[in-house]
Amino acid sequence: MSLKLSNQIPDIVIGRLPLYLRALARLTQEGRDVTSSHELGRRLGISSAQIRKDLSHFGGFGKQGTGYQIEFLTDKLKQVLQVNREWKVAVIGAGNLGSAISHYGGFTERGFRISWLFDTDESKVGTQIGEFQVFSMHDLEEIITENKCQIAMIAIPAEYAQDVTNRLIEVGVRSILNYAPINLDVPEDVMVQYIDPVVHLQHMTYYLRDDE
Amino acid sequence: MSLKLSNQIPDIVIGRLPLYLRALARLTQEGRDVTSSHELGRRLGISSAQIRKDLSHFGGFGKQGTGYQIEFLTDKLKQVLQVNREWKVAVIGAGNLGSAISHYGGFTERGFRISWLFDTDESKVGTQIGEFQVFSMHDLEEIITENKCQIAMIAIPAEYAQDVTNRLIEVGVRSILNYAPINLDVPEDVMVQYIDPVVHLQHMTYYLRDDE
DNA sequence: ATTTTGTTGTGCAAACTTTCACATGTCATT
DNA sequence: AATGACATGTGAAAGTTTGCACAACAAAAT
Numbered sequence: 233m234s235l236k237l238s239n240q241i242p243d244i245v246i247g248r249l250p251l252y253l254r255a256l257a258r259l260t261q262e263g264r265d266v267t268s269s270h271e272l273g274r275r276l277g278i279s280s281a282q283i284r285k286d287l288s289h290f291g292g293f294g295k296q297g298t299g300y301q302i303e304f305l306t307d308k309l310k311q312v313l314q315v316n317r318e319w320k321v322a323v324i325g326a327g328n329l330g331s332a333i334s335h336y337g338g339f340t341e342r343g344f345r346i347s348w349l350f351d352t353d354e355s356k357v358g359t360q361i362g363e364f365q366v367f368s369m370h371d372l373e374e375i376i377t378e379n380k381c382q383i384a385m386i387a388i389p390a391e392y393a394q395d396v397t398n399r400l401i402e403v404g405v406r407s408i409l410n411y412a413p414i415n416l417d418v419p420e421d422v423m424v425q426y427i428d429p430v431v432h433l434q435h436m437t438y439y440l441r442d443d444e
Numbered sequence: 445m446s447l448k449l450s451n452q453i454p455d456i457v458i459g460r461l462p463l464y465l466r467a468l469a470r471l472t473q474e475g476r477d478v479t480s481s482h483e484l485g486r487r488l489g490i491s492s493a494q495i496r497k498d499l500s501h502f503g504g505f506g507k508q509g510t511g512y513q514i515e516f517l518t519d520k521l522k523q524v525l526q527v528n529r530e531w532k533v534a535v536i537g538a539g540n541l542g543s544a545i546s547h548y549g550g551f552t553e554r555g556f557r558i559s560w561l562f563d564t565d566e567s568k569v570g571t572q573i574g575e576f577q578v579f580s581m582h583d584l585e586e587i588i589t590e591n592k593c594q595i596a597m598i599a600i601p602a603e604y605a606q607d608v609t610n611r612l613i614e615v616g617v618r619s620i621l622n623y624a625p626i627n628l629d630v631p632e633d634v635m636v637q638y639i640d641p642v643v644h645l646q647h648m649t650y651y652l653r654d655d656e
Numbered sequence: 657a658t659t660t661t662g663t664t665g666t667g668c669a670a671a672c673t674t675t676c677a678c679a680t681g682t683c684a685t686t
Numbered sequence: 687a688a689t690g691a692c693a694t695g696t697g698a699a700a701g702t703t704t705g706c707a708c709a710a711c712a713a714a715a716t
């Protein structure tokens with residue numbers, strides 16, 4: 233069987249696939265050809281059974297007795313996640329964060345190209361940040377629409393995030409990665425993911441107890 | 445009842461508390477005094493029942509018929525998460541990312557102070573980035589140990605991340621926020637959280653299908 | 657006073673997720 | 687050829703998480 237996508241696969245499973253892909257990339261880099269659910273599990277801190285069950289949702293990618301061909305599995309997972317192509321991404325906000333994102337070289341080899349960097353600060357507009365020219369927020373709608381861009385990253389202060397989100401959705405953006413520390417209100421067919429380092433830190437401090 | 449911490453609370457519950465705290469901060473900013481599980485739920489995209497159940501793990505923070513006093517609930521959650529104090533944090537890597545992190549002003553009001561910025565590049569050592577002096581990686585152990593620093597953020601290339609992690613753990617770090625796109629191997633009593641924007645993007649592209 | 661509306665905290669049921677355990681298959685070695 | 691070591695894929699069991707529904711309570715309106 234090969235690449236079954238029908239009947240609803242749990243979102244929690246989808247969320248783990250990028251981690252598998254990341255581990256597989258690492259193995260490839262190490263010059264390996266074949267791996268097993270046990271090895272992947274050990275590296276990711278996940279049980280081997282879970283990895284096998286996750287992958288089985290999409291058909292049989294492995295070979296009993298042998299394991300998984302790394303290149304083959306990588307291709308299949310990229311196909312499932314639709315990252316066997318290049319998605320153009322708009323970054324909103326050319327401050328420290330937007331600038332750091334733009335300089336990060338790790339996007340292209342994993343399916344994404346930062347294509348536009350927007351800012352309200354007209355003194356920045358037209359200047360170069362990394363490889364990117366900064367565009368004016370006035371041109372947001374036109375550029376996003378014309379290029380059918382569906383993915384955006386929000387790297388501006390929390391207070392402006394909802395307004396910008398509304399504008400993005402209006403012109404067809406359907407996936408938003410939000411770095412602003414605020415929950416966004418979006419329609420059902422738009423997906424938002426959040427990156428807030430403080431949320432992770434606060435989660436961890438719970439366990440920094442000396443007692444018990 | 446007030447602040448029950450005994451018998452194991454699910455980690456998934458702990459992980460939501462920072463989100464509640466973030467929503468409560470927003471409400472405070474809007475000048476509100478009281479809120480309800482329904483309002484919080486609406487804002488966070490979580491059911492009201494779940495919020496009530498989560499909070500009930502720590503005792504009764506609300507008042508039947510009335511709701512939750514925002515200031516009171518905020519204090520209690522900060523207490524539970526131990527962020528009613530200031531944690532000193534070391535940032536490893538003074539590149540674009542480490543630099544952006546250091547410039548971000550949102551840490552202190554939520555319980556964290558970036559206190560040291562380390563880099564191997566000796567030409568950066570001693571210079572100022574934002575409010576911070578850059579320290580040499582040679583002094584890592586001494587500084588972390590002397591200051592009993594328990595939290596670090598890793599903002600260096602994947603290939604060096606495991607080695608640095610080992611060094612950090614050796615001198616007492618117990619919470620690591622890893623920005624490098626690689627899984628870290630750590631002992632049971634050390635907690636790692638990951639920030640990898642590409643993982644989020646790849647998760648979302650799965651749903652960017654036109655068909656079905 | 658009584659009614660109405662709105663809220664929390666919680667026992668229980670439902671839904672979801674993970675793990676177990678094993679039939680089935682592969683391959684290297686004897 | 688037969689054996690042993692090691693994998694996958696999966697049905698069933700176990701474990702975890704979420705949602706329902708309601709008693710108990712609060713406050714405002716009638």
